[in-house]
Amino acid sequence: MSVNSRRLHRPRTAARLLTLSAMALVMIAPFGYMVSTSFKPNQLALDWPPRLIPDPATIDNYVQAWTANDFGRYFANSAMVAVSTTVATTLLAAMAAYAFARFRFPGRDVLFWAMMLGLMVPGVVILIPQFVLARSLHLTDSLSGLVFFYVGGGIAFNTFLLRGFFEDLPHELDESMTLDGAGTLRRFVALYLPLSRPALATSAVFAFLGAWDEYSWALTTINDPAKQTLPLAIAKYQGQHATSWGLVFAASIIALVPVVLIYLVGQRHFISGLTSGAVKS
Known part of the structure; x- marks a missing residue:
């Protein structure tokens, strides 16, 4: 591959990686938010701005989900x-x-x-x-x-x-x-x-x-x-x-x-x- 071809290839590769990364983020973000919220107390579930890492974290939601109903x-x-x-x-x-x-x-x-x-x-x-x-x-x-x-x-x-x-x-x-x-x-x-x-x-x-x-x-x-x-x-x-x-x-x-x-x-x-x-x- 010539030097000019490499120079043209690098921006295309970077554009593809950015596009794929953006698409992956769009797919993963809702699931990440769901996992994060599942460890939050109910009063903090819809807090704004949303926090990806729950503080404080709790497993009470999982205990209640399995034992209730x-x-x-x-x-x-x-x-x-x-x-x-x-x-x-x-x-x-x-x-x-x-x-x-x-x-x-x-x-x-x-x-x-x-x-x-x-x-x-x-x-x-x-x-x-x-x-x-x-x-x-x-x-x-x-x-x-x-x-x-x-x-x-x-x-x-x-x-x-x-x-x-x-x-x-x-x-x-x-x-x-x-x-x-x-x-x-x-x-x-x-x-x-x-x-x-x-x-x-x-x-x-x-x-x-x-x-x-x-x-x-x-x-x-x-x-x-x-x-x-x-x-x-x-x-x-x-x-x-x-x-x-x-x-x-x-x-x-x-x-x-x-x-x-x-x-x-x-x-x-x-x-x-x-x-x-x-x-x-």
Whole structure:
């Protein structure tokens, strides 16, 4: 690289770094403020000018968030729903993606793109039809009902995610197992699932996040306080006339812990799945 090229390159690099730093600050600042406020006494939660380092700091908000309003039960409900949804969605989407990627049958493309059209419909639009269907199937006010509709809502996207990955796997491996007498199910379990761990991890992360954070459908269909999930529990901390923001932020951070852990555990596979053709159609 010549001297002139280096001189031109340095300002561009500096501009890129400044732009990325500014964008990162915009993303991180709200989370940093939430963490800081969660350690402040309620009377200092909205002090001005805001202080990033709380003084005095307290963990009372976390203690109250966990012990008040039966928070532990809601946490367990959300964990059960999210884990069940993740397992069922990933397995069913993998089977559907395997069929769309490796088999030829009449109407295959029509069925696949019909599923993709469902992704274009906002969830709020079908909220009332879903509720009518849930009531007719006796799935309202039920954690299993939440899992049923979360799985139904997540299959299309995860099928799209996994189909491209299955199509990229070498056909020679499939043919070799077929010559050895392996049937469809054995090829799927012994070949496709092990080789697709990055894509499956990506699918599992999206399925978990979708079920863990969902609020609208849970609010619509769950009335029994004992069966409510974590987003509904956090909403209870917001009063009609006043809100204990330190308590709300502490509860929100507790709810973030499983999400962060899931991402950290599957980070390597998650990034690999996104960059290895998993989102190709």
